[in-house]
Amino acid sequence: MTLTGQSLIAGQPVAGAGKTTNGFNPATNEPLEPAYTLLTEDQLKTATAAAKEAFPSFSSLDPEAHASFLEAIADNIESIGDELITRAGQETGLPAARLQGERARTTGQLRLFANVVRQGDFRGVRIDPAIPDRTPLPRADIRQRQIPLGPVAVFGASNFPFAFSTAGGDTASALAAGCPVVFKAHNAHPGTSELVGQAITKAVKDSGLHPGVFSLIYGPGASIGQALVADPAIKAVGFTGSQAAGVALMRTAAARPEPIPVYAEMSSLNPVFVFDGALKGDVDALAQQYVTAVTASSGQLCTSPGLLFAPDSELGDKLAAAVGRAIAACTGQTMLTEGIANSWNTGTASLGSADGVELIGQGTPGPTRNAPAPAIFGTGVDQFTSNHVLHEEIFGAASLVIRYTSVDDLLQAANRIEGQLTASLQLTEEDYPTAARLLPVLEQKIGRIIVNGWPTGVEVGHAMVHGGPFPATSDTRTTSVGTLAINRFLRPVAYQNLPPELLPEALQDANPWHLNRRINGDVQLATSYV
């Protein structure tokens, strides 16, 4: 496919009237062609107006056409072939195997949402039939369904050029809900974004949909992002990125004449809690697993473990020593951008010089530019509970081992952590009583709790929660991964005493879409699925 260096607005390439930007190869810091022209705020309005225009028809698509559209996007992404992996590798420094896995996750996610659309439970059908002879007053026939909110603004993340980007989880769940998407590309991988944007645009066209269903825009990060979120046509926002940027979008959305929901996935330290029992097993293996989780994808995962709590005991010392050896054997991998590598250097310098923090071990820098040496630090609970620097996310391959002296000490530390995407517990049966004390504390702060596993690797399924209290996300009531994510883009509408001729398909007695329905409060399963 040819890269045009232009935005794709409602099916048409549009040259930006602003400045230009290039992708950069982080392994060499060399610019990649073509240059991408950046839209002005005026040009942006073409995309949001088209999305608004596309909404009525797209939001009322029948389930089969809707699902097939999502599958066509997946097919088209796969059809790009190796070109996509090559370009994404050039723009992100991520190895081909990781990118191939991420692509499969992305297309699998689109197909999962196609199934969600066909199955239809997200339409939330509730029917309370009329009771004409009820006293003192008859009951009307009332029916409820969930309808899409309207056009959604999605912001691509730097660290997942496929799965949290152009056709990633936010786009897939918004499209599945029936919301047109205006996608703001991350400027670190513009070519990858364009290739995927072309795949979506082709699917829109081939499916005979209104072209405003999808637009891909390039613009100066902060300003065009704020303008997009402030645009009256936009009814919700999906974002994955830094806390500063996410909070700025939250503030803008809340200050609109009509405030709108923002789903920002922002930052997480993903604490790991190691209990005594777990240290009676293979401590070297445990240390190695931890270091692998810390260094995977150069530590640039939302769920990389940034904290590990270990007992201040002889076995705890053994673990720390093993962690030191394991991290020392690691080589740095190229980070996504020079800016991210610089931030990692600043963050680790700040952490390493904090009172009571020492370096447990460090690897070797990688052979490319922007591939700093992974590092693991150590400290105690007192330092952790008293110094806010130790609570700041360092994006990249760095982590902090915190030694606790008692269960009470551990609970105190757990009470001090902010909202997180995940917490992981390493334990054996003897630790259950301790874990049972910790769990209620964690539930108030965590989106996903893992036992004897590591937080990296987020399964895209029905039960997944990739969310959590602020500042992990802006809205703890949701998830940005898994099928529940579709609920973010829906709202309920009730219909009272509508004649059958005016009822939407989802609410008709004949149930033409074969939906499970809640009748008088209890679920009745559809007799058959399409």
Next chain:
Amino acid sequence: MTLTGQSLIAGQPVAGAGKTTNGFNPATNEPLEPAYTLLTEDQLKTATAAAKEAFPSFSSLDPEAHASFLEAIADNIESIGDELITRAGQETGLPAARLQGERARTTGQLRLFANVVRQGDFRGVRIDPAIPDRTPLPRADIRQRQIPLGPVAVFGASNFPFAFSTAGGDTASALAAGCPVVFKAHNAHPGTSELVGQAITKAVKDSGLHPGVFSLIYGPGASIGQALVADPAIKAVGFTGSQAAGVALMRTAAARPEPIPVYAEMSSLNPVFVFDGALKGDVDALAQQYVTAVTASSGQLCTSPGLLFAPDSELGDKLAAAVGRAIAACTGQTMLTEGIANSWNTGTASLGSADGVELIGQGTPGPTRNAPAPAIFGTGVDQFTSNHVLHEEIFGAASLVIRYTSVDDLLQAANRIEGQLTASLQLTEEDYPTAARLLPVLEQKIGRIIVNGWPTGVEVGHAMVHGGPFPATSDTRTTSVGTLAINRFLRPVAYQNLPPELLPEALQDANPWHLNRRINGDVQLATSYV
């Protein structure tokens, strides 16, 4: 029961260290005893701290104890007997029959939520079982449930001293979700609030719950409300009242270090659309029904119809004339407070003097103070689309008839309305094609759409939506009436590979709570309910 004039914090009467306030009888403008002492912000912290302390045990109650607690509240409210109706009548000017109906709705609502707690679907159980032999990677066991957000601040409304007040819908749904409640009484009915607060407090005690599960506080409206929403222990807010007050709370909640959700139900004009066919029937009956809906409870209902769109035709003239006769026959009823009556006077004066607005008809003032004469005005679509004054809610018995000249004219007007709780359509079969054009526009702006009925009278059921886009509410994704309201106070948590011994009851394989569960994405009904 004895009225103490004090707040009820975690089971204990607490005299406020601030000023005092009295209820007033709006029929006479005379103060009612006792005087209520107002809390200071420091005293407020006792209530929020107790709620936080109560949360761990209350949020993990077993369903039967939890449901019985809600039923005990309902029982205790009924046990107060006539004293409650008498006091509420004195404080609000509402007639006994209306208050008796509202009390029944309130206790029915509590019992409905008790059933929701027993049935358990709100726990949102999703299980994706492990697939150990999946390639390239095994799948972990992942289970999801919804857990309560934490302590909730609830603000009582002036116009429903029972159903949207101390033990009203917000309190009932928050308690049903497992969230302790700190309830800020509306200063217009302090005695009614205390009687109901005593009923809840007794249920907390008799059920053996932590006393912090419920507190009732009196304070200076705006300042204590802001302090309550800003308190770090509070995790969500329920509010029914004016747009100005609701938006102020939204701003405070969004500006917190940890932003929290605000569910504010604020203002609605509840447009009614009359089509040609409906005018071929009994026009006098139609006019009378409209006037009844406008004047019910002195027009002080969230769903009072403030706008009626009628054709600019001979039959439309006939309707307007009939409306004029019907409203002229009405007598004013005492409004809730002197302030509300004054606002009504200001609002109708402003509407009546707007360009192109004329008085269609007006009734007679009531025999008490604060009982202004109900009024209905008339205008055209051009005036409506060009003058923002015609879009402002007038709380009380006033409404505006807008004459449209064509379907396009009507659609233009519909496109111009803001978010509303309801829209009502008066039609016959010949109007279906017109209604089908209007419905997609309305769905984007309305929470509940009614055909051949009137918006007043909100059924408390499973399919009800009492919500809608801003400014009708602060959060269009929810409802404040009906069982779906419980979802406002929940968030999902996922559990990965937890041993059975550590899994919460709701997620255990044995399914001890007999819950419907979503397994691999499909609902499996529990074989039996408790």
